[in-house]
Amino acid sequence: xxxxxxxxxxxxxxxxxxxxxxxxxxxxxxxxxxxxxxxxxxxxxxxxxxxxxxxxxxxxxxxxxxxxxxxxxxxxxxxxxxxxxxxxxxxxxxxxxxxxxxxxxxxxxxxxxxx
Amino acid sequence: xxxxxxxxxxxxxxxxxxxxxxxxxxxxxxxxxxxxxxxxxxxxxxxxxxxxxxxxxxxxxxxxxxxxxxxxxxxxxxxxxxxxxxxxxxxxxxxxxxxxxxxxxxxxxxx
Numbered sequence: 200x201x202x203x204x205x206x207x208x209x210x211x212x213x214x215x216x217x218x219x220x221x222x223x224x225x226x227x228x229x230x231x232x233x234x235x236x237x238x239x240x241x242x243x244x245x246x247x248x249x250x251x252x253x254x255x256x257x258x259x260x261x262x263x264x265x266x267x268x269x270x271x272x273x274x275x276x277x278x279x280x281x282x283x284x285x286x287x288x289x290x291x292x293x294x295x296x297x298x299x300x301x302x303x304x305x306x307x308x309x310x311x312x313x314x
Numbered sequence: 315x316x317x318x319x320x321x322x323x324x325x326x327x328x329x330x331x332x333x334x335x336x337x338x339x340x341x342x343x344x345x346x347x348x349x350x351x352x353x354x355x356x357x358x359x360x361x362x363x364x365x366x367x368x369x370x371x372x373x374x375x376x377x378x379x380x381x382x383x384x385x386x387x388x389x390x391x392x393x394x395x396x397x398x399x400x401x402x403x404x405x406x407x408x409x410x411x412x413x414x415x416x417x418x419x420x421x422x423x424x425x
Binding site: 203239240241242243244247255289291300302303304305306307308310 | 345347349354355356357358359362400402406411412413415416417418420
């Protein structure tokens, strides 16, 4: 079992809906990440939070809005998504040692389908 | 972003055979990682490499940090059916920076 927990595992939503993806880790990691992954492709980085502050935003459309309420939780708020946003959304966490991101540990993802 | 190319793109092998795959970059990396992803799950970290020339094993898996710092290799000995999955390399160019993922190698093991 993974130590990074993502909910829900599956989500189907219409283009006008608002929903949120949730991620939780209790490993004491101070960096948390959102990735988007299409079938048979590598994960693509979306956002990185370091010490609860957004440190990397890979030019992600504003219909994706991340939030890091505390060091254990990471949310991704979704609004007005497009069909091409259907994908597996992966959360990951890692230690930060002297400002260096350490290897990431991934959750099992949320499979998102946009109708 | 950085481009990491993995080869081969896919492999079909008989159970018991050894497997070799590699990952190359146009840039120098300071850290190389190897992940395995099963269908419907997230990537699982297999091996982390931190020094040029480093050779690290994890059971039947052995990975090497290339001496040029632009490549890395993963070998699996005596493959078994549960080795099936997609293997991704990931590299970190500078300390503090994000990891970039390779294009993946899909492994199928025929019993």
